[in-house]
Amino acid sequence: MKLLLSETLIALKLSLRDRQSLFWAFLFPLLLLVLFVSAFGGGNPRAASGVLSGVICISIFTATLFGIGIVIASVREEGILRRYRITPLPKWVFVFGTVMSRYIVLFLSTAVLILAAEVFYHIEIVGGFFSLFVVFTVGTASFSALGFAVASFAPTAQSAVWMANVLLMPMILLSGATIPSYILPVWVNNVALGLPSTYLYDAVEEVIVFGGGVASIWPDLAVLMVFLTVAAALSVKLFRWE
C-alpha cells in the first residue's frame, strides 16, 4: 500500500517536472476549447457543451496514448526500466503508479477545463458531476490500458509514436469528439462502433449535453469495461522492462 503511494508520487513528480507534458495536459485542452467554441459554437451553450465533451475525450486520448504509450516506450528504450527488473518490484505496481499519476494530472487538468468552460461559456454539467466522474474514471482507466498495450507492443519508441498516432487519428475523427457523427456516412459510423473512443464520447456527451446519468450510459460503460479488461490483460502479459 505504501509502495503504491510512493510509486504514484514518484510518477507524479516526473509528470509535473516535465514542462512539455504540462503544456499538453493543461494548456492544450484550453486552447482547443477556445478554438472549437469560436469556430462552431457561436455563443450557443449547447454547442459549447458538445465542444467541451469532445475536448475532454481528446485530453484522455492524448494523455494516455502519448503520456503512457510513447513515454513508457521511450524510457524503456533509454534503459531506465531495466534497473527495475533486478528489484523485487512487481510490474503491476509500476503500472499502477504510472496510471494513477496520469489520472491525477488528467483529473486536475479536466477540472480546470470545466471550470473555464463554466466561467467563460456558462456551460453546465447537466447530468451531474458524479456521473461525469464515473465516465471519466472508467474512460481514463480503459485508455491507460490501451497506452500500456501500445508501449508493450511497440518494439521501439519510434514505433510507439507511429502506433499512437495511427490509433489517435480515427479516435479523434470518428468518435464524435471533433466531427459530429450525424454528418458522417453510415458506413463510417459503423466502423466507429468498433472503436472504444466512440463509446467514451457518447457517454461524456450524454452526461454533459443531454443530462443523462450513470443509469442511461451503462451500456457505454460496459463496453469500456470490457475493453479495459482486454487491454489490461494484454499489456500485463506483454509489458517488459527492456
Add this chain to the structure above:
Amino acid sequence: MAEAVSIKNLTKRYGEIPAVNDVSLSIFAGEIFGILGPNGAGKTTMIEIMEGLRGQDSGEVSVLGMDPRKERKKLNDVIGVQLQSTSFFRKLKVIEVVKQFAAYYSHHMDVDRLLESFSLEKKINNMIEDLSGGQRQRLTILLSLINDPKVIFLDEPTRDLDPRGRRQIWKVIEKAREDNKTLILTTHYIEEAEKLCDRVAIMDSGRIIALDTPGNLVASSNAQIRFGVASKENFDCVDLKKLSTVIDCVRKDVEYTLWVDNIEAALVELVKYLQEKNNTFSYLHVSRATLEDVFIKMTGKGIDE
C-alpha cells in the same frame, strides 16, 4: 565453505555462437570473485544469467540455493546488482531515487550513511541530470548495496571513473569483504582484480580458461629472464632454447629474453651454460609474470583488445 553460486555445464548461445560455453563454477560465500576477460568473452552474459536477467540454453545455475529464473523476485530481494549501463529518470532527485529503490526491498540499509560512504550526501537534492558521470556511477553502485544484499554482482564497477572514484569503489569492496559478503565482479583492470579478488577466473570465447587466486595464477605462469652478454659470438636463441629449463627465447638487438617455469633452476642452468662458453652476463634482470602477462599468454590478446 558454503557455496553462494553454483554453475554446472552452463551454455548460452546467441544464434550459433556460444557466448557461454559449458562453464562449471563454484563461488563460495564470503568470497570476492573476479571475472576477467577481453570484450565479448561472455562475462556479462554469464553474470546476467546468475542475476536471472537472462535464461540459459542448458546447464544449471543456483544462487543462494535459488533458481535465478524461477525464483527471480525472491532472489532479487537478497542480491545486489550493478548493471554495466544504467540510466535513471533525469528529473528525479538523488534522494528520491535512493529512497524509492530502498522501498522496493523487504529491508534496507541506512540511507544517509550509505550516501555518506559514497560521498553523495551533499548531492541528495540534485537532479540526476545534473550529476557527473562519476557521481552517477557511484549512485548505481550505491543502489546495488541498498538492500544489504548477501551476494553482490558488479559489472565493471570502476569503468569510466577517475583514480579517486576508483579508490572509493575499492574501499566499498574492501568493506564488503569485512562484512563477509559474497562479491562477484567483472573488470577490465587487471590491477583491480589482483588487488581485490580472492580468486580470479579468466574467460575467453565463452570458456573459463584459468581459475585460481591471483597469486597462484601469477606463480604458475612463466617468469622472464632478460640479460645481455659480454660476447655475442657463438651465442643465439636457437642454442638457448635447447636448455631444458627454457620455454622460449626472443632476441631483440643485444638483449635476450627467456621465458622459464622455474627461475632458480633456469638461472643455475644458464650460468653453467655461460661458463662453458666462457661468456659472462653484461646485465641480468629477472621478473615474475604479472597477472597481465598471464592474461595475455592465456587469451593471446591484451585486455583492451
